[in-house]
Amino acid sequence: MTVSYELDLNSFRAWSGAKSTLERIQRESKCEALENELDMIYPEGMTETQLNDLLWFEPDYCYELVGLRTETQINDEIQEKKDRLQEIEEEFDEWENDEDLTPEELEANKADYQEEIEVLNNELVELKEELAEL
Numbered sequence: 001m002t003v004s005y006e007l008d009l010n011s012f013r014a015w016s017g018a019k020s021t022l023e024r025i026q027r028e029s030k031c032e033a034l035e036n037e038l039d040m041i042y043p044e045g046m047t048e049t050q051l052n053d054l055l056w057f058e059p060d061y062c063y064e065l066v067g068l069r070t071e072t073q074i075n076d077e078i079q080e081k082k083d084r085l086q087e088i089e090e091e092f093d094e095w096e097n098d099e100d101l102t103p104e105e106l107e108a109n110k111a112d113y114q115e116e117i118e119v120l121n122n123e124l125v126e127l128k129e130e131l132a133e134l
Contacts, residue, residue: 007048008031008035009022009025009026009031009032009034009035009050010026010031012048012051013051013056014051014056014059015052016052017055017056017057018051018052018053018054018055018056020059020134021055021056021059021062022055022069024063024068024133025055025062025066025068025131025132027065028068030066030067030068032067033065033066033067034062035064036063037066037067038051038054039133043119047051060072069130071131071134073130074127074130074131074134077123077127078124078127078128078131081123081124081127082118082124084116084120085117085120085121088113088116088117091109092113094108095110
């Protein structure tokens with residue numbers, strides 16, 4: 001016997017590893033978007049177990065379906081920002097070893113990068129917080 005019914009992701013009771021994926025989708029108010037995507041991908045519907053397995057074993061795919069960044073994407077962004085900060089630090093080191101630069105020129109060069117450094121550091125904090133929420 002087959003029983004079929006409409007399911008609202010806001011009231012779905014996921015289990016095991018699917019819980020955290022569903023909680024993030026709920027927290028980000030993306031349940032309706034995921035439901036719409038799954039309706040198109042699975043026009044014949046899916047079982048609760050299939051839904052739970054999708055949430056559990058394919059969280060990145062579920063996030064991508066609704067436009068949320070994956071853990072890998074966030075980690076990649078964190079690394080890009082760290083790399084840029086490292087590049088700036090290396091430039092500072094080069095300038096400090098450049099005997100042709102006056103102390104005033106050195107400080108002026110560093111000042112040109114202060115806003116970018118602040119922005120990068122703020123973005124790193126936000127990305128790390130977002131990652132911690134996953």
